[in-house]
Amino acid sequence: MANLKTVSKKSKAQSMGMHTEVLTGRTQQKFFNPDEAENFYYFGTYDVDFNKRTELDVKDMTAPEANKEIDNLMSQGYGTIVIKNPQGKHSLGVGILNKLNLIFEGSLGYFGMGSCDGPIVRINGRVGWSCAENLMAGKVVIEKNAGSCFGAAIRGGDLICKGSVGARTGIDMKGGTIIIGGDAGAFTGFMMQRGRIIILGDVGINLGDSMYDGTIFVGGEIGSYGSDAVDSELTSSDQDWLKRKLKVAEIGENFDVSKMKKIVAGKKLWNYDNLEPTEKKGAI
């Protein structure tokens, strides 16, 4: 690979194996322009104070009621919200496009924290299927186990499960990082297109099946490789990145990353060639 510090912006992206095609269309021009990135905000988001903290007991609320109340609290400037008694309810915390410290004192059901962009979330319990699906940015930490389709289709952010996860973790993911402290089930990284998955424990059959791109790091045993998933050399920069990431994630800080296996796409399937905003920004 060329020296990324000295090459031009255009060749730098190409050196990283990325493309620099001109993006067209009004939406893409707005979203992908790094100069405008700092000015970007969602309509209806709030200016919150992380030091302003409150608690919300959702025991007798439906998920829409609870989510509406979270929105209401953010509108009042609360930047740290503790959710009590989630009791496995589905779809809690979905669609938060705001900076926010959100803490769940308990477990979530399906689709928890889905379609979010920005919040920092800690879940002191377990999560059901499809946790943090379509996450754009932010950080979601699960203290216990997670169900299947963990981090499905995420585009950015960090998604961390300190326990074990079910099948199809990171299915169709397009960016971001998923970190698993325990074991992962079958079809992990199924059809993933970009991003990274780190699994400290064992992983089930068909790892990385039909993956287009992205990287999977596994610390334990692999049940079997999926179609077009192949081993790759674990470089020293990979190890540095893994150490940093595990430290930041407060998980496996003393884990011996040098023994991890690195799995990438064999690229016999077709290659997906659009860049995510954060990748574009980093490449330029």
Place this chain on the structure above:
Amino acid sequence: MCGIAGLIHRGKSSNVGSELQGMLQALKHRGEDSTGYALYGDTDGKNFIMRFKVGENVGEGSSSVMEDVSVYDERKKIVDETLAEMGAKIVKEERTLPYSLRYELDYNVKDLLEFSQRIESIPGVEILSMGKSLEVIKDLGNAKMVCDRYSLDKVVGTHAIGHARMATESGVDIKSAHPFWGYPFSDVSVVHNGQLTNYWNNRRVLENKGMRFMSECDSELIAVYIAEKMRDGATLEEGMKASLTGLDGVFTYFVATKDSLGMAKDTMAAKPLVLYESDDLVAMGSEEIAIRSVLPQEIDTYDPFDGEVKVWQI
């Protein structure tokens, strides 16, 4: 999409009727075409309990028809006569609904195959369950409706499995509702969430071996498949493990016997299951909210992995 739930108390009995009702009602959004309970109640173990129906409760897409109560009375009369001919004495009789009956039978035969074949040779009659502890109750509607209709909330026992059904590949009627009895084995029942894609191939093979099917519901295949394995000498766990390769498709299912409860998940792990396990209680369901209905406090739960089979004893 269907929902399944099950629980087993180890070393004690509990109000499993009410507990399972709560679990299944929490899953009603997964389907409320019909709901079924397989309850393993506390009994003295002397008599057989036979749950059977002499007619149908008919919903959308069913090939059955609603019949007059007089037809049910006639069928019941033939059942009573047949039982007398086989030397089965009716100790207690309950007729909850015109088409649904519960008999306690003084009958000392180990092999229930001939018994079941004779009873079910009566047109319109189907044994829902036969056992010394098991009672299968299933009907149209959600968990609460069925529970209220059959007064199940006071049933005390050690374990139970149940099913909330959204009918997809067969009609809305009792014969297609879960749980299925593991005919002709005493006290064996099955509930299933998923689709089996080699149903007809397996069915033909099993029918050629003398096994019986009452519906065209793919889930019935699991009960028959495992029953056939057990007939050939396999343990429950061995039969369940064989099913992981013998059955094709996506599935999560539970099997219960007089003193055990088991779960199996297909090798693609395509169907959900959340499990809570402690020294005195195992509770599991398609979604965590089912477990939360009996254990509202914060607990540790997990998803079993692909191809996993587990069996617990009471």
